[in-house]
Each structure stands twice: as C-alpha cells, then as structure tokens.
Amino acid sequence: MLSIVIPASNEEAFIGNCLTSVLASDSVACPIEIIVVANGCTDRTVDIARGFAGMAQARGWRMQVLDLPQGGKMRALNAGDAAAHWPWRAYLDADVTLSPALLGQLCLTLDGPKARYASGRLRMTARGWVSRAYAATYRRVPFMAQGVPGCGLFAVNAAGRARWGMFPDIISDDTYVRLLFRPEERRAVAAPYDWPIVEGFAALVRVRQRQDRGVRQVAALYPDLMANEDKARLGLGGMLLLAARNPLGFAVYAGVALAVRWRDRGRAGAAAGAGVPDWSRGR
Numbered sequence: 466m467l468s469i470v471i472p473a474s475n476e477e478a479f480i481g482n483c484l485t486s487v488l489a490s491d492s493v494a495c496p497i498e499i500i501v502v503a504n505g506c507t508d509r510t511v512d513i514a515r516g517f518a519g520m521a522q523a524r525g526w527r528m529q530v531l532d533l534p535q536g537g538k539m540r541a542l543n544a545g546d547a548a549a550h551w552p553w554r555a556y557l558d559a560d561v562t563l564s565p566a567l568l569g570q571l572c573l574t575l576d577g578p579k580a581r582y583a584s585g586r587l588r589m590t591a592r593g594w595v596s597r598a599y600a601a602t603y604r605r606v607p608f609m610a611q612g613v614p615g616c617g618l619f620a621v622n623a624a625g626r627a628r629w630g631m632f633p634d635i636i637s638d639d640t641y642v643r644l645l646f647r648p649e650e651r652r653a654v655a656a657p658y659d660w661p662i663v664e665g666f667a668a669l670v671r672v673r674q675r676q677d678r679g680v681r682q683v684a685a686l687y688p689d690l691m692a693n694e695d696k697a698r699l700g701l702g703g704m705l706l707l708a709a710r711n712p713l714g715f716a717v718y719a720g721v722a723l724a725v726r727w728r729d730r731g732r733a734g735a736a737a738g739a740g741v742p743d744w745s746r747g748r
Contacts, residue, residue: 467553467572467620468498470545472538476559477508484517486562488524492569495553495576498527502545505536510559539632546631552623556638561617562659570654575622582625582646584615586657593664599721600662601714602707607697613651615639617660625650635686637679644683644690666717670724677725 469487473480480501487499499521501514514530521528531544542556553575555568567585574583587609589600603609619639621628628645632638643651663672684691699707708715 466495466551467555467568467575468500468545468549468551469555469557470542470549471499471501471557471559472541472545473501473503473506473510473514473559474536474538474541475506475508476510477513479560480510481513481517482562483557483559484514486564487557487568488517488520488526489565490563490568491565493572494569495572496526496551497524497568498549498551499529500545500548501528501530501559502533502541503531504533504538504541504544506532539634539638542632542638552626553620554626555618555620556642558617558660560661563618564656564658567654567656567658570656571620574652574654575620575625577622578624580624580628580646580650581622581652582613582615582643582650583620583652583654584613584618585654587614587616588657588659590659590661591664595666595717596662596664596669598711598714598717599669601711602718603662605707605710606699607703611697612695613643613653615643618658619643633686635679636675636682640680640683641687641690644687644693647693648695666721666724669721670728673721674725674728677729 471480471483476483484499484501490497499517501510503511503514511530511532518528518530527550529548531548533541533544546554553572555571557563564585571583571585575581587604589604589609591597591600608614616639619642621642625646629642633641635641663669704715704719707718
C-alpha cells in the first residue's frame with residue numbers, strides 16, 4: 466500500500482544507487498510502487514531509472530518513470546502523487562540510499578487509522594574533510610540526533626496524507642510536511658538511511674542558507690504550523706559541549722552558520738525589494 470515518489474533532476478550519478486537500495490529492501494509485507502519523476506533532466510536519469518523496471522517487476526512491484534520537460538521539485542512531487550495508486554506515501558530524494566530493513570519498518574509504523582509521519586535513522590555522509598567535519602557536529606545537534614527530521618526521506622499513511630492537498634510552491638517540502646504533524650505523531654524507526662551532504666565550505670553555506678530560508682518561508686506562510694515545532698535550542702551550554710567534543714567540527718559548523726548570517730544580512734534589502742525566494746536545489 467506504499468507508493469514511493471522519487472523526484473529526480475539530473476541525478477544520473479545517484480539514481481542507480483537509490484533504486485538499487487529500494488529494490489534490495491527485505492521483510493516488506495505491503496505492496497510497493499516506485500514512481501521516479503524526472504523533471505527537466507538533460508542527462509541519463511530517465512534511461513537509468515527505466516533500466517530498473519525488470520527488477521521491480523520481478524518483485525511484483527509497480528514502477529513508473531515520468532519524464533517531465535520542466536524542472537521543479539514541487540511540480541515533480543505533485544506529478545508523482547497524481548500518478549500514485551497506493552494511499553501511503555514515501556517521498557525519497559534521489560541521492561538517498563536505504564538500508565534493507567527500512568521500508569518494512571516504515572510500513573509497520575504507518576499501519577493504523579491515526580495520522581502518522583515516519584522516517585528512518587539518518588546517517589549523514591560526506592567525502593571531503595570540510596564536509597566530514599561539518600557533519601560530525603551537525604549530526605549531534607539535538608534536532609538531528611533526537612528528533613525525526615525527515616531529511617531526504619519521510620513517509621505518511623493515508624490519514625497523514627489527507628493533512629494537505631497539493632504540495633505548495635515553497636522551498637522546504639520536508640519542513641512543511643513535518644510541521645503538519647504534532648511531535649507525538651512522528652515516528653523514527655530503527656533502520657537507517659544514508660543522506661549525503663554537499664562538499665566544500667561554499668556549498669555548505671549555500672545549502673544552509675537555502676534551508677534557513679525555507680524554514681522562514683514556512684513560518685511566514687503557515688504560522689499556525691509553528692505550534693508543532695519541537696526543535697530544542699542548542700544554547701550556550703550545548704555549543705560548549707559540541708566544541709569540547711570536536712573542536713574542528715564545531716569550528717567548521719560555526720563558520721558556516723556565521724557565513725550564512727553575513728550573507729543574509731548583506732542581501733536582506735535586495736531580497737525584500739525583489740520578493741523572490743531562492744528556488745535552487747539543495748545540492
């Protein structure tokens with residue numbers, strides 16, 4: 466009963482590993498459908514995704530690959546929803562890879578009449594030393610370590626999906642959907658998934674800035690949802706503890722945060738005058 470919607474824009478380097486991990490899932494007791502929504506692709510994303518149709522058929526799973534001429538993640542998510550057959554939904558970024566047990570655990574958690582939001586145990590991955598240092602601290606921030614952030618993967622049951630209609634044209638789909646659920650309605654299963662972060666200091670600043678803008682946009686457009694926010698403030702004590710545990714990682718993490726503040730302060734006037742949000746991709 467689970468339709469997995471995977472938006473993909475020029476993801477030829479990642480979509481194969483993503484689909485391989487999905488199709489390697491074990492202990493899945495519910496019907497599964499995979500919908501890859503290629504949006505504005507100019508590379509081999511569509512061809513690579515279609516090459517997995519035989520593996521899906523061998524498992525008795527449905528699979529569709531939609532090839533949209535225009536880009537845009539929200540457009541892709543809405544197209545995937547329109548094509549979906551099953552009432553439960555999982556929204557999966559094309560650069561994420563799942564552990565074999567994750568889909569089965571998500572299905573068990575979603576089963577029931579009450580609205581439910583679920584994700585797995587996030588494992589942050591990086592290659593370069595700057596991004597590895599950043600991730601070493603970022604993964605210890607209370608929201609990432611103790612919450613259900615849903616970065617790159619979140620799933621809802623039928624009652625949960627009824628909480629909203631089409632995805633709105635916003636920056637942060639994961640923030641928007643997470644805040645449609647009260648903290649006690651969110652569940653993190655034990656099985657992990659790998660979520661890569663961008664490489665290099667400048668890229669980390671760009672993505673962190675986009676993430677912050679996305680959160681601010683949701684707060685401005687949907688202020689009532691902020692009652693469901695359960696992010697714990699790090700505070701001075703928490704910052705000192707992170708710095709003591711990993712001085713280099715904290716220095717990089719803090720440096721990214723300070724660079725974002727500096728860039729936002731410098732662009733605040735221009736952004737307010739233009740009124741145009743940043744729709745760039747996270748990676």
